[in-house]
Amino acid sequence: MITSRSMDDARxxxxxxxDTLALxxxxxxxxxxxxxxxxxxxxxxxxxxxxxxxxxxxxxxINSGIRRIGVLTQYKAHSLIRHLVQGWSMxxxxxxxxxxxxxxxxxxxxxxxxxxxxxxYQNLDIIRTHGPRYVLILAGDHVYKMDYGxxxxxxxxxxxxxxxxCIEVPLEEAAGQLGVMTVxxxxxxxxxxxxxxxxDPIPGKPGVCLASMGxxxxxxxxxxxxxxxxxxxxxxxxxFGKNVIPSIIKDYRVYAHPFRDxxxxxxxxxxxxxxxxxxxxxxxxxxxxxxxxxxxxxDWPIFTHQVQSPPAKFVFDEHDRRGExxxxxxxxxxxxxxxxxxxxxxxSRCKVxxxxxxxxxxxxxxxxxxxxxxxxxxxxxxxxxxxxxxxxGVDHDADRARGFRxxxxxxxxVTPDMLGQHLHFTR
Numbered sequence: 001m002i003t004s005r006s007m008d009d010a011r012x013x014x015x016x017x018x019d020t021l022a023l024x025x026x027x028x029x030x031x032x033x034x035x036x037x038x039x040x041x042x043x044x045x046x047x048x049x050x051x052x053x054x055x056x057x058x059x060x061x062i063n064s065g066i067r068r069i070g071v072l073t074q075y076k077a078h079s080l081i082r083h084l085v086q087g088w089s090m091x092x093x094x095x096x097x098x099x100x101x102x103x104x105x106x107x108x109x110x111x112x113x114x115x116x117x118x119x120x121y122q123n124l125d126i127i128r129t130h131g132p133r134y135v136l137i138l139a140g141d142h143v144y145k146m147d148y149g150x151x152x153x154x155x156x157x158x159x160x161x162x163x164x165x166c167i168e169v170p171l172e173e174a175a176g177q178l179g180v181m182t183v184x185x186x187x188x189x190x191x192x193x194x195x196x197x198x199x200d201p202i203p204g205k206p207g208v209c210l211a212s213m214g215x216x217x218x219x220x221x222x223x224x225x226x227x228x229x230x231x232x233x234x235x236x237x238x239x240f241g242k243n244v245i246p247s248i249i250k251d252y253r254v255y256a257h258p259f260r261d262x263x264x265x266x267x268x269x270x271x272x273x274x275x276x277x278x279x280x281x282x283x284x285x286x287x288x289x290x291x292x293x294x295x296x297x298x299d300w301p302i303f304t305h306q307v308q309s310p311p312a313k314f315v316f317d318e319h320d321r322r323g324e325x326x327x328x329x330x331x332x333x334x335x336x337x338x339x340x341x342x343x344x345x346x347x348s349r350c351k352v353x354x355x356x357x358x359x360x361x362x363x364x365x366x367x368x369x370x371x372x373x374x375x376x377x378x379x380x381x382x383x384x385x386x387x388x389x390x391x392x393g394v395d396h397d398a399d400r401a402r403g404f405r406x407x408x409x410x411x412x413x414v415t416p417d418m419l420g421q422h423l424h425f426t427r
Contacts, residue, residue, distance in 0.1 A: 013149040016156060017065035021132035022148070023123070024057050025116055025214075026140030027074030027104065032275045034405055035415045036381060041073065043140040044080035046364050046382070047273065048286055048295055048302075049329045049345050052083055055304045056145070057138045058099070063300050064148040067097035068130060071140065072119045074104040074112060087305020102126065115238030121227040127220070135223050137240070139214030143282060143293070144259075144270040145300050146215075151257050155217040160255040162222065162248065164189060165215035167259050167270055168208050174199045177274070179212035179241040181256060189254040194241035213259060213270060216240065222252070269293045277409045280379055283345055283362045287327055309333030309348055321354050331365075339369070353388070361393070381415040383423045 030042025037045065043054040054071070061069050073080055084101055091097040102123050104112040113119040120127075120137065127135060134155070136148055146165075155163035166181065174180055180199040182191035192212075193199075199209040226244055230236055236243045248254060261268045269292045273279040285291050295302065309332035314323035316338035325341035331348040338354030347365040352358060356373040363369075363380045370388035378393040380386070392399060393412040400406055405413040416423045 013153055014065055016134065016152040017149055019133035020066050020068070020136050020148075020152060021127060021130050021134075021220075022057075022061045022066050022069045022136040022138060023102075023120060023127075024054070024061075024069065024071045024138045024140040025119060026054055026071050026080060027077070027113055027119065028141055029075040030141060030274060033279060034276060035413060035417065036276065036279070036379070037076075038415075038417070039076060040079045041075045041077055042274070044077075044083060045273075045279070046347055047143060047279075047283065048293075049331045049347055050306055051302055051304045052080075053143060053273065054080060054083070054140050055087075055302055056143050057140055058088060059300075059302045060144075060146050060148060061136075061138075062303065064146075066136065066148060067091065068132070069098065070100045070102045070123065070126070072102045072104075072113070072123065074119075077103060083305055087303070100126075115242075116240045117227055117230045117244050118238035120223070121231045121238070124224060124227060127224075132220050135218045135220050137216045137218065141274070142213065142270060142272055144213075144268065145293070145297075145302075146259060146268065146270075147262070148215075150262070151215070151217055154255070154257045158187070158255045159253060160217075161219055161252040162245070162254045163217040163257050164192075164245070164254065165213040165259050166210050166256045167213055168202065168205070168267055169211040171199050171201060171207055171209055174209050174211045177272070179214075179245070180209045181212060183210065183256045187255050187257075189245070189249050189256050192241070192245045192249055192254075194239065194246075210256065212241065214241075217257075276379065276405070276407045276411055276413055280362055280377075280407075280411045284343070284360065287329055287343055287345065307333070307348060312336070312346075316354065347382075377410060378412045378414060381413070383421070384414055384416045384419065385421060386414075386419075 026043040028042050030037040045053050047053050081101055088099040176195050176197050179194045180196055181189050184190050202208050202210055230244055259268050271282040273282045312330045312334040314336045316323050321338035323336040323338050328341045328344045330346045333349035334346045335351045339352040339356040342359040344358050344361045346363045349365055350363050350367045352369045353371045355371050356369055359376045361375050361378040364382040366383045367380050369386045372389045373386055374391045376393040396406045399412045403418045
């Protein structure tokens with residue numbers, strides 16, 4: 001039953017989201033993903049069987065009621081832009097709904113985007129044309145489901161100038177990777193350090209720190225002021241975490257907003273898939289019986305562009321030649337021909353031929369695996385063709401000798417380039 005109070009709350013949040021412009025920062029290289037991002041930006045990387053990472057913040061915007069979205073691109077953005085054009089061009093501009101692509105184009109001076117704050121600064125004229133009351137700045141390279149309406153409501157309720165989404169993270173995970181903050185009893189940010197090597201723990205919670213998700217809510221006029229101020233400041237890296245936030249917490253109202261599950265009150269699912277091991281682990285979590293990230297949630301769907309493919313097909317039913325997949329996710333267009341898939345993800349249009357086994361692996365789209373192959377604990381990049389009889393992830397010394405990359409946790413990465421298959425023009 002919907003009470004009058006909940007209806008009022010819904011109208012209140014709806015008003016906030018209608019007055020908001022979202023900017024998704026999607027220009028990052030993601031260098032810690034090594035060869036996976038040699039030819040694509042990190043937000044364009046595939047995830048979860050059929051999606052790309054950029055689909056998560058975009059879907060969060062749509063599900064939150066935010067329909068004015070700009071995506072700021074820079075590093076090797078062709079596949080990202082193609083995905084946005086093919087999958088996210090369904091809005092009616094006459095209804096003030098859009099997903100605009102804002103590439104680095106030297107709009108101000110002769111520089112490309114020099115940092116997150118500079119990326120916004122170079123698009124201030126575009127932001128002004130839309131006239132939002134609030135600007136939501138979002139990282140484009142994390143996997144999570146979040147109702148941004150709650151963030152905006154908290155921002156409005158506290159009369160903040162800026163609000164930072166945050167989560168509790170183990171110290172070792174945040175060290176050198178995430179911005180870390182300290183808050184007072186009211187949630188006001190009193191200290192902020194970008195990617196410290198030795199993060200300060202939360203008082204009373206040893207081993208855990210309060211980390212920024214890279215998602216910020218700004219009052220628009222305040223954002224204008226701070227971006228212009230940063231642009232005029234010498235010796236700055238033009239970054240929100242490194243420069244802007246530390247410079248404003250003393251004199252302005254900057255609040256932290258904890259990201260929690262609205263049903264349980266516990267910390268919600270959020271993954272920074274910024275390393276090969278983290279990327280593999282986050283994908284592998286999805287094949288468990290009840291993963292924390294529910295990809296089958298009809299109330300909060302993740303949208304994407306997907307090619308028109310036939311259903312997945314499993315053929316042959318002989319004693320030693322049976323097409324089967326156990327505890328796995330297999331996307332459309334895949335053909336498992338007399339092979340065994342176990343605890344793995346097959347993205348769209350993969351083919352696995354007879355007598356082969358794939359276990360504990362993430363196989364990106366359009367991969368062709370020949371007969372009698374054995375692949376375990378691996379990531380195989382899009383378009384790779386594995387010849388018959390090849391073993392991957394079985395002997396790490398042999399993997400390295402073939403030019404494959406083996407991570408600290410024993411995950412083997414294979415790309416077309418490593419096998420002399422040059423597919424850059426189709427990436």
